[in-house]
Amino acid sequence: MSAKSFIRNFVSRMHAMDWYMLGMLVIYSALCLVFWSSIPNRWFIVCENLCIAILSLLVIHFLSGRSQTWIKVIREFYVLPFVYPMYAQTFLILPYVRSTLYDAQLESLDRWICGGNPTYMIDQWSSPLLTEYFQICYVAFFFLPSIHAIVLFKQQRWEEFEQFSRMIVFSFFVSYIAYFGFPAVGPRFTLHNFATMNSDLPGMWVTTFLRQSVNQGGGIVPGLAHPELLVNRDCMPSGHTMMTLVNIILAWKFRTSGKWFFSIVGSSLIVATLYLRYHYLVDIIAGIVCALLMFVIEPWVERRLHAARLVSAMDERFSKS
Numbered sequence: 001m002s003a004k005s006f007i008r009n010f011v012s013r014m015h016a017m018d019w020y021m022l023g024m025l026v027i028y029s030a031l032c033l034v035f036w037s038s039i040p041n042r043w044f045i046v047c048e049n050l051c052i053a054i055l056s057l058l059v060i061h062f063l064s065g066r067s068q069t070w071i072k073v074i075r076e077f078y079v080l081p082f083v084y085p086m087y088a089q090t091f092l093i094l095p096y097v098r099s100t101l102y103d104a105q106l107e108s109l110d111r112w113i114c115g116g117n118p119t120y121m122i123d124q125w126s127s128p129l130l131t132e133y134f135q136i137c138y139v140a141f142f143f144l145p146s147i148h149a150i151v152l153f154k155q156q157r158w159e160e161f162e163q164f165s166r167m168i169v170f171s172f173f174v175s176y177i178a179y180f181g182f183p184a185v186g187p188r189f190t191l192h193n194f195a196t197m198n199s200d201l202p203g204m205w206v207t208t209f210l211r212q213s214v215n216q217g218g219g220i221v222p223g224l225a226h227p228e229l230l231v232n233r234d235c236m237p238s239g240h241t242m243m244t245l246v247n248i249i250l251a252w253k254f255r256t257s258g259k260w261f262f263s264i265v266g267s268s269l270i271v272a273t274l275y276l277r278y279h280y281l282v283d284i285i286a287g288i289v290c291a292l293l294m295f296v297i298e299p300w301v302e303r304r305l306h307a308a309r310l311v312s313a314m315d316e317r318f319s320k321s
Contacts, residue, residue, distance in 0.1 A: 010060065011308070016166050016170075016305045017079045019305050025053050029050075031097060032045050035097055039092070041092045049089075055078075056078070059074070059075060076165070080165065086173065090179060100183065101233065103184045106236060106282050107187070107191065110280045113281060113282065119192065119280075123201075128204045134271065137265055138278070139214065140265050141240050148247055149164060152254070164254070166302065170297075170298045170301070171246050171291070171294045175237065175290065178290065179239075181236065182236040185233055188276075188278060189231070215231075236282070240273050240287070249291070251263070270284060
């Protein structure tokens, strides 16, 4: 088999999620090369991306077209475990590519929209019980897409399962890239006293633990004198809002049995991003807009990738005949 024929055959077996994964690896590796002298972890990022790329290519080459269920599951959804490493890489790169913070501008937009600061306005309705509920809902962000995927998988709704996973992965990657537009740390640092958050906005039983878990996941090491210098700059747009709304819309589109659960908890989660001082109102609005755009952009991208795959398959077939 010639090199050209091999490439055509290989491309014909690639799915949209393969392209999304490899695209992210190329973008982040390219950023490291362009800003090589500025990014401290450049070697780690490039080497990690190379390993992920090699693994992806091996999966595509050796597992495509297999009929065994467990192999098909690995082939279709091997990308999912790499979503978080891409998130982590975002904040190994972003501070050195985009050092300016846009919190002041986002705060000004909030005041223009509301005539005041929304996080102060909402404080009048705060209570330990409400804080507890919202903190639990906020953390549910990390589980809602997985629960939805499990429901679709158990019901063997393979077409919806594939579409759901493809949309979720694409949306996550787009949200990571969008953070480079307007890096911000959020109102819990700029408008409120982060050090007294537990006493200013107390919960009841698990709020403090969950809050600390979120802090550590966002890059805040306990005991830091200036945590705002290290926290992930992932406020704009609100990824929590964006991904949660995508999940809710897909639940109604697929008529998933848990659609009311996803809607109630998801809507509470979106409110929680403001109530708990993680986001500005404009972040939430941007997250909603981005979520809606995903239902236009991702299908458009997928159709063109699918067309390219068909062309490669036809070229390979003709070359053999």
